[in-house]
Amino acid sequence: MSARDRSDEEARLQKAFGAELRLARIRAGLTTRTQLCRRLREHGFHFGTEKTIASWEQGRREIGVVRLIHVCNAMNTSVADLLQRVERRLYTEKSGHVLIDLHQLANTDDPLLQPLCGWARSQAPTSVNHRNSVMLLPPEAVVAAARQCGLTVEDITDRLRSLDLPTSVPASPDGVADSGEGRLR
Structure with missing residues (x-):
């Protein structure tokens, strides 16, 4: 280097x-x-x-x-x-991913994130185990979320990062948001 x-x-x-x-x-x-x-x-x-x-x-x-x-x-x-x-x-900035807690997003009082609350509620596990509610949004899902909320990618990223995350999260990003029916579009 x-x-x-x-x-x-x-x-x-x-x-x-x-x-x-x-x-x-x-x-x-x-x-x-x-x-x-x-x-x-x-x-x-x-x-x-x-x-x-x-x-x-x-x-x-x-x-x-x-x-x-x-x-x-x-x-x-x-x-x-x-x-x-x-x-x-640092990891998520480098990769373009954003780490979110679905429970926090589902219950946020940020008016600009309200379009994502229903999606987050539908994706969040029903248990209160917040470790399982952490999800890594790939760059394309971040772009879709920004579009859905009428924000820039930078603004949505900052707002999502400002939501509190549990201190222990999955070591590997296997909870990526672009798989299955719950895809952010």
Whole structure:
């Protein structure tokens, strides 16, 4: 791998990490960076400023391991969960796939995703085992979903990724959405 390729890969990784850090903050109910700064101070840590958090979330600055642990604790999430989400994002970005939880999609209150809710309900397993409700949408299904919702592929991808996923998901993408009668068209 050339130095340039390595640099591009590091930038992609940093951007994916930042995006997942931002989503973890929002999932924790901390809708602003100010709220995360306040939470960090409540936990006795004074290293997080809005500007610093913004630079982490935008992939412009790396976060050290010790600070990452404290930030994750303040957001009530684990470092392992955050890194697992980063890894999934990198895989799916590279392949054009989007990993979704059918139960989360079926029950979302996002008005722009409502056209997909019925489809997700019909595809979701009836059990509450969320591990089995995780599905990998291939690129053609993502395009179809975008068309169905009147969104761009980028917008639908961001909205689907913002839905919470269970921390443990199938290791292999055998739950691909373009098989059988439940095909997204």
